[in-house]
Amino acid sequence: KQEVTQIPAALSVPEGENLVLNCSFTDSAIYNLQWFRQDPGKGLTSLLLIQSSQREQTSGRLNASLDKSSGRSTLYIAASQPGDSATYLCAVRNTDKLIFGTGTRLQVFP
Amino acid sequence: GAGVSQSPSNKVTEKGKDVELRCDPISGHTALYWYRQSLGQGLEFLIYFQGNSAPDKSGLPSDRFSAERTGGSVSTLTIQRTQQEDSAVYLCASSSNVGQNQPQHFGDGTRLSIL
Numbered sequence: 001k002q003e004v005t006q007i008p009a010a011l012s013v014p015e016g017e018n019l020v021l022n023c024s025f026t027d028s029a030i031y032n033l034q035w036f037r038q039d040p041g042k043g044l045t046s047l048l049l050i051q052s053s054q055r056e057q058t059s060g061r062l063n064a065s066l067d068k069s070s071g072r073s074t075l076y077i078a079a080s081q082p083g084d085s086a087t088y089l090c091a092v093r094n095t096d097k098l099i100f101g102t103g104t105r106l107q108v109f110p
Numbered sequence: 111g112a113g114v115s116q117s118p119s120n121k122v123t124e125k126g127k128d129v130e131l132r133c134d135p136i137s138g139h140t141a142l143y144w145y146r147q148s149l150g151q152g153l154e155f156l157i158y159f160q161g162n163s164a165p166d167k168s169g170l171p172s173d174r175f176s177a178e179r180t181g182g183s184v185s186t187l188t189i190q191r192t193q194q195e196d197s198a199v200y201l202c203a204s205s206s207n208v209g210q211n212q213p214q215h216f217g218d219g220t221r222l223s224i225l
Contacts, residue, residue, distance in 0.1 A: 034213060043114075043201055044216040051211060089153065096166050097143065098214060100153035 002027045004092055006101035013108055019077040021104045023090035028068050034098065035064050035075050036089045044089065048075070080108045112136070114217035116202050122223045125194060131187040131220045135204030142185050143205075143214060144169075144177060148198035156200075159185060160207075189222075197224045 003026045013019060023033070032051045036044040048057045048064040050073070056065040063076040073090055087105045091098035115134040123129055135142050144156040155169040159179045170176070174192075179185040189196055199221050203214040 032211065036216075041218075041221075043116075043218040044203075046213045046215060049213045091153075096158050097155040097169070098145075099155070100145075102152045 002030075002092060002094060002099045004090060004099050004101040006088075006090060006104050008104055009102065010105040011107070013080060013106075015080060015082060015108055015110050017080050017108075019080055019106070021075040021077070021088050021090075021106070023073040023075070023101055025071045025073075025092045025099075027092075027094060028071050030068065030092045030094045032093050033064075033066055033073050034091050034093070035062075035073075036091065038087045038089060038103070047088075080106075082108050082110055084108050114202055114204050114215055116200075116217040116220050118220055119218065120221045120223075122225065123192060124225050126191055128188065128190045129192055129222065131189075131200050131222070133185045133187070133202030133204075133217060135183065135185070135202070136215055138206065139204035139215075140182065140207050141205045141212070141214075142179060143203040144185070144187050145201045145203065146198045147201060147219070151198075153201070156187070192222075192224045194224045197222055 005024045007022045034049045035047045050057050050066040061078040066073045085107050087103045089103045091100045117132045142159040147153045157167045161182045162179050174190045177187045199219040201219045203216045205212040205214045
């Protein structure tokens with residue numbers, strides 16, 4: 001059974017810092033891995049999707065890497081801003097559904 | 111274009127009542143997914159549709175839960191004889207096909223509270 005873990009569970013940093021959020025999964029037979037952002041009371045916003053054959057994806061200040069063999073992904077956020085404050089979820093897909101981690105709650109203070 | 115739309119955004123009902131939750135996917139998306147997000151369980155898969163058929167219902171927690179999709183578009187998730195443990199946020203997502211490479215796009219969810 002696929003299990004997805006995210007570390008840390010919560011993170012509070014001053015504005016401007018570079019951040020690394022971690023995601024690990026137990027079954028490396030995945031199709032892809034997706035990073036999401038969730039704001040309070042809202043749904044999920046897709047940030048990046050990495051196919052199983054890819055090593056990384058970049059979008060603006062965000063960079064996600066994937067090491068499928070070791071069951072790990074990282075989300076790197078450069079020059080963090082207060083607007084980045086949210087819960088970040090990773091999810092892996094190895095069938096038709098996504099299996100989610102428990103999330104990292106990020107707070108960036110001015 | 112418009113994103114995934116869910117209604118109602120909030121629903122409060124008494125234990126034992128039936129509820130219907132609606133999801134309107136992105137136009138043209140053939141795959142539709144239901145997930146549930148609760149405090150104790152995180153985000154968990156319920157069911158997915160490809161067109162109007164549901165090949166995978168493995169996540170439905172009991173026979174009180176059912177879902178249907180008509181016309182390859184709108185889907186309804188029905189919970190009969192609601193229990194307090196059904197309280198959660200129910201999220202719907204759609205993707206352009208069920209293929210492994212397509213990202214899932216989520217709605218804002220329905221927050222269900224059972225009194």
